[in-house]
Amino acid sequence: MSKPALRTHKTTELTTQHVEQVITINGWVQSRRDLGGLIFLNIRDISGQVQVVVHPETASEAFQIADQVRSEYVLSVTGQVALRTPETINQNMATGEIEIKASAIQVFSTAKTPPFQILDNIDVDETIRLKHRYVDLRRPKMQENLVLRHKAMQSVRRFLDRHEFLEIETPIMTKSTPEGARDYLVPSRVHAGEFYALPQSPQLFKQLCMVGGLDRYFQFARCFRDEDLRADRQPEFTQIDLEFSFIELEEFYQMMEEMFVTLLREVKGVEVAAPFERIPYAESMDRFGSDKPDLRFGMELINVGEVLADTEFKVFASTLASGGQVKAINVKGQAHWSRKEVDNWGKVAESLGAKGLAWLAWKPDGIKGSIAKALKEEEIVAIAKITGVEEGDLLFFVADKPSVVAATLGGIRARLGRELRLIDESKYHFAWITEFPMYEYDEDSAQFMPMHHAFTRPMDEDISLMETDPGKVRAVCYDLVLNGYELGSGSLRIYERELQEKIFASLGLSPEESKEKFGFLLEAFEYGVPPHGGIGLGFDRIVMILAGETNLREITAFPKTSNAVCLMTSAPSPVDGQQLDDLHIAVKMKEKGSQ
Structure with missing residues (x-):
């Protein structure tokens, strides 16, 4: 087997400056046209496309190979860059002024006819796209979206590094705690009948990082929630997770605003004005009927x-x-x-x-x-x-x-x-929604529940209302919204054990239940806790908005369907009985028609 002829250039790196140079490109066959005496191939890689022309007189072996290739074959093409004649220039291609006169072609791999054309704006059932996601990922728009996602992630990382945030990983397998949605559970083989949970967010761990004196923490955290899905929600998602100590709320607002101004400038070339508008929750509901209003x-x-x-x-x-x-x-x-x-x-x-x-x-x-x-x-x-x-x-x-x-x-x-x-779809209108209620009344359980989570700090002037009128207690809590979407929620946290226990009690948790569910946090609060707060920002949703999409599946490499199924791998799926035995698990199937 001959040594692969690997590329010297990506397709769109080639310009008129490369004319007469001999180069090698690698990529997929986007299209093939046989004009009798000549064969034209459009070769595509992640950067774009370039036209290749194969002459039988000057490259007979390459012509024989080109005669056999079909769409989505993966090729190496070596040849000389040449100017196209004026009448054949393609203004719709970045490389439309040049072409490659092939001298050698090598087939890396052949391909079956794909289930759909590798083109944008084609009418293909989404289940077909997700079943063959590896093919769908070749479409220019999908690749643009994932490149944009990468650039957004690097922009945020650079910004937070400049502001002395430490990127710290927190556990994926942790303790199941009540945080609003159902947990995904992981059975333990070693500890029969016991389970880890996948994190809905790293909330407690990032607070413990502050107890640990790490001052400023962030990570692109993978989070998991077993809840009903929709276009802007997936069962597993990425969150820009932040926590900070010893910082005024106003300073935090300014820092986050600067981060998004920088992100829009670096990734989209768009300037947005700061400071962002700030709207109390009650005013937002009164004026817009929503706590995530579209202000455009x-x-x-x-x-x-x-x-x-x-x-x-x-x-x-x-x-x-x-x-x-x-x-x-x-x-x-x-x-x-x-x-x-x-x-x-x-x-x-x-x-x-x-x-x-x-x-x-x-x-x-x-x-x-x-x-x-x-x-x-x-x-x-x-x-x-x-x-x-x-x-x-x-x-x-x-x-x-x-x-x-x-x-x-x-x-x-x-x-x-x-x-x-x-x-105006070209506008990005940010706003902070502030002063959320601490509690919301749950009619099913007939009791007040935390609107965000149980670690949110109540406003000092409202603490006295916790026992007499909890519905009027406001939290030091904030959501960042953009164009009708909630980007993330955050708050200043409770850092006094006595107040934290009081919040747990207001939610109907006995001291014993509080210790069982959150004992490690309460114990940590006995060893010196700094004032701290943070935010969790939905990174997938941010990228979706920047990409101009309305569905998270368009900016996620390997997403699930609305039923939380991966059509490509057929997950979830049954597992071998021995695996279940090792994990001390017996599966009880529901009868058809049962609820």
Whole structure:
């Protein structure tokens, strides 16, 4: 077997400066054209493509090989770089001014016809793409996305290194602790009947790094959560995990803002302004119906309850009397929508939890709508004033308890922003959402649960409310949001054992349960703990936004489906009975139809 002819250049490294030089490229056959006397090959590598021309008179052996190759064969091509004639220049290729006149071709490996063409913007069922992911990864867009991911990771690493953060790895197999989602469990062979858990986040370990005096920690942490999936969630994901000691919250905000300004500049060539907007949680829910608002467009929620205090319209009156809200959004210029179009938005409202969607349209021939006859003229005038309505506008109303109003109108607002093309996709609008509630009430368990996690520090002025009115306790907690996505959550942490035990008790944990679940942390708190805090940023989601994608699978090399299945490897899958015996595990299968 002859020695492989390995490349001297990548395809797009070749320019007109290389004309008359003899070079070698390696790559895949993107396309092959036989024009009778000549064979043209487009050779593709990770950098791009270049055209190869094979002449039978000057390279007869290479011509015979080229006559046999097909798409996706992997080749080495040696030849002389030549200028194309003016009429054959391809302006759509980076190497369109040159071609390679082949003198030798070597076939590294042959290939079956791929299950789909290696092109962007082709209509291929995603299950086929994921089944043959190694083929899908050859598409230019997939490779661009993974290159962007790499560049983003290196940009963040360089920034954090400059700011004296230490990259420290934390365990992948750890203790199962209650953190919100289900744990993935790993059975122990040595300790029968006992299990490790894969980390949902390195929360406790990074706090212990601070107890250990390491001052500033980070890692690109692999995290695992056994929860229902969606387009921007995978069962395993990467988090930019940070923790710091002895730093003011304002200094931390500024540092993170500088990191993202640097990231956007280095990876996308885009300048974003800092400081980022800061919006308290209650204000964000009030104005946008969301704690991760897309701030690239307006259409804010407007509370019209104050001008309807004496309304006789029963739906609105009963809602307000029971402590609910009546809010509206102004859909500018859409009064012309048909009844069918408006009714479709009513179905959207119902899918988001509302009982219905009321509406008023300011048409040229008067005010029309589902509640036009139910409201008094002066009430409609007052509504028009508070919402800034003009002729041609359409108002949507929801009347319900605050959480339903926020979820419904917030969800409709987000969809309208996309469908009406109100969003400038070239913009990156960051914001900090601050002052989150410490607790949220869980109706299933009939008790208050931590909105983020049990290690979040309550605001000093609200600690006294923990026993009397926990729903009003605010946390020193912050989310960073971008373009309608939550990039990450963080907080200042509790560093006093007494306060930490008080938080555990407020969550219904007895001293014995606290010790069982978090004893190692409480014990560490007896040995001197610095004031500290941090954040966990969803790196996959950040890359997804930078790549202009809407699905994490487009920026992940080997993702799972929405059912948490790897179609390429067929994981998860049954294992050998001996493996189960070694792990002291017996599998109990559910009967078909059982829940």
